[in-house]
Structures are given as structure tokens and as C-alpha cells.
Amino acid sequence: MIKPRVPDTFDSSDPNKLEVFLFQCQMYLTVCSDDFPDDESKVTFVLSYLKGSLQDWFQSELNHAMTSRQLPDWFATYRTFLDKLQHLFGPRDPITDAMNSLESLKLRDSGKATRYTIDFNCYARKTGWNKQALARQFYKNLPDRLKDEIAHIGKPTALKTLQDLVATLDQHYWECQSEINRDKKASTSNSSSAPASTLLCPAGTDWSRLVPSGSNRIPIGTTQNPVGTAWNQSESSQNRLKPTSSDQYQVPE
Numbered sequence: 243m244i245k246p247r248v249p250d251t252f253d254s255s256d257p258n259k260l261e262v263f264l265f266q267c268q269m270y271l272t273v274c275s276d277d278f279p280d281d282e283s284k285v286t287f288v289l290s291y292l293k294g295s296l297q298d299w300f301q302s303e304l305n306h307a308m309t310s311r312q313l314p315d316w317f318a319t320y321r322t323f324l325d326k327l328q329h330l331f332g333p334r335d336p337i338t339d340a341m342n343s344l345e346s347l348k349l350r351d352s353g354k355a356t357r358y359t360i361d362f363n364c365y366a367r368k369t370g371w372n373k374q375a376l377a378r379q380f381y382k383n384l385p386d387r388l389k390d391e392i393a394h395i396g397k398p399t400a401l402k403t404l405q406d407l408v409a410t411l412d413q414h415y416w417e418c419q420s421e422i423n424r425d426k427k428a429s430t431s432n433s434s435s436a437p438a439s440t441l442l443c444p445a446g447t448d449w450s451r452l453v454p455s456g457s458n459r460i461p462i463g464t465t466q467n468p469v470g471t472a473w474n475q476s477e478s479s480q481n482r483l484k485p486t487s488s489d490q491y492q493v494p495e
Contacts, residue, residue, distance in 0.1 A: 246273040253294035254331040258339070261332075264324065267291070281320040288323070296331055340368035348383040355388075355412035359405050377401040380408075388412060 249266035252259060267288050271278050278284045289300055307313045316323040333339050344365040349358040359380075366376050380401060381389075391411045398404045 244273050246270045249291050251291050251293050252296065253292070254296040255294070257331060257333045260328065263291070264288075264327075281318060281323075284320045285317055285323045288327075299330070336368055337370060340365045341371075344369060344379060349385055349388070351385045351387060353385075354416070355408050359409065373401050374399070377404055380404060384408065387415060 246269060247266070249263060249270060252263040254260070271284055271287065278287060289297075292300060303314055304317070307317070316326040344362065347358070347361055347365065349355060362380055369376075371379070377399060381392075381397065381404060384392075388408055388411055392407065395407070398407060
């Protein structure tokens with residue numbers, strides 16, 4: 243059996259959250275319908291998740307009803323209770339609120355089309371606008387990266403077709419961005435793993451031009467000393483090299 247999530251509490255501080263609260267309550271009541279056989283049990287369940295001034299109002303109403311021994315209409319009928327709740331503690335002008343939210347809603351360059359479409363459709367259902375007006379508004383607040391792609395393809399006039407096209411284009415865009423990021427990480431990783439060059443000679447010394455004056459010669463480009471030869475270097479010699487053996491080596495100036 244499905245174990246439903248209990249609703250969040252609602253205190254009427256944000257009237258726009260009432261719709262979400264009632265949806266959560268309805269899901270719970272539907273899944274656990276055997277536990278709520280009549281309207282009074284449903285009303286009691288929802289009342290248990292109210293708090294603050296909202297709970298105080300309904301509590302005062304019920305206390306007065308108990309004194310007069312006549313329960314209010316909204317307690318006996320679940321639909322009447324919901325209407326009372328929405329009328330007193332829901333948004334005052336839901337249509338205007340939805341229109342304002344729809345006009346201010348934008349899909350940012352860093353945003354995802356899926357979230358934008360969900361929010362858009364949620365507000366659109368409350369505005370009463372026709373499909374053509376909604377399609378224009380949906381396109382208007384798209385980022386330029388998507389408008390440019392639509393210009394090459396052609397803008398659909400139907401809202402659903404436009405939303406499907408935007409979802410496809412946006413998905414391709416983020417797939418490309420993901421590939422670019424992977425390539426950058428791979429390039430950075432390869433650069434950092436390359437072995438660093440090792441300096442084998444003192445600074446300022448051209449070993450390729452080092453030529454011994456005796457019969458023993460060092461091949462051009464080698465950085466190894468002749469066997470038995472110890473190289474000494476001091477700050478006073480200004481990076482000049484001299485062997486301890488009898489062979490004299492000259493470093494050109």
C-alpha cells in the first residue's frame with residue numbers, strides 16, 4: 243500500500259501557498275480514503291494542519307458552535323469548508339496575481355526550459371488568456387540564445403508546439419555545454435599531468451659549447467661529467483666551472 247506524505251502546515255502568512263496546501267491534503271485524503279468516510283472527518287483532518295491566526299479563527303467558530311449546539315455549515319460539508327478557507331485566507335485577486343507573475347516570469351540564460359514551462363503553465367491557467375496571447379508571452383521572455391535558434395527554424399503559432407520546440411532546443415544547448423565542460427576538464431587534467439622539465443646545469447651555463455682543452459672531450463649537448471671529474475661551483479666564480487683533475491676545461495664567455 244502507498245504511504246502518502248502528510249501535508250505541510252498552513253498559517254495563512256502567504257496566501258499563495260494555500261493552493262499547494264490543499265493539493266497535499268487532497269492527495270492524502272485520496273490515498274487514505276478508507277480513513278475518511280464522511281465530510282466531517284475530512285474537515286477535521288485539514289483543520290489539524292492549520293496553525294497561527296488561521297487556526298484561531300476556526301477554533302473560535304467551533305467553540306461558539308458548541309456553545310450554541312449548532313455546528314457551522316462548513317463543518318458538515320467539505321466543499322463548503324474549502325470555499326470558506328479560500329475566500330477568507332486565499333489570494334484576494336488570483337487572476338491579477340497570476341497575470342503579474344506571468345509577465346514577470348523569464349527564462350534566464352542559466353535557467354532550464356522545463357522549470358520555465360511548468361511555472362508558465364501554472365500561472366497561465368489562472369489568467370483566462372487565450373492560446374495566442376499565451377504563446378506570445380511565452381516567446382517574449384525567452385533568452386536570445388533560444389530566440390536565435392527559433393528564428394532559423396520558424397516560430398510555431400501554437401503554444402504547445404512552441405513549448406515542445408523550446409524544450410528540445412534547450413536540451414541540445416545544455417548537452418553542448420556539458421561536452422564543452424568535459425573537454426575543458428580533460429585538457430586541464432592533461433596539462434597538469436605533463437612532467438616538468440628538469441634543469442641539469444647551472445643558470446647561465448651553455449653546456450653544448452663546453453669543450454675540454456685536453457684529450458678528453460665531452461660530447462656536445464651532454465650534461466654528464468667525465469668519469470672521475472668533480473665539478474665545483476661557487477658564487478665567487480660567477481657560474482664558471484673547473485675540474486679538480488689535471489684536465490682544464492674552458493667555458494666560453
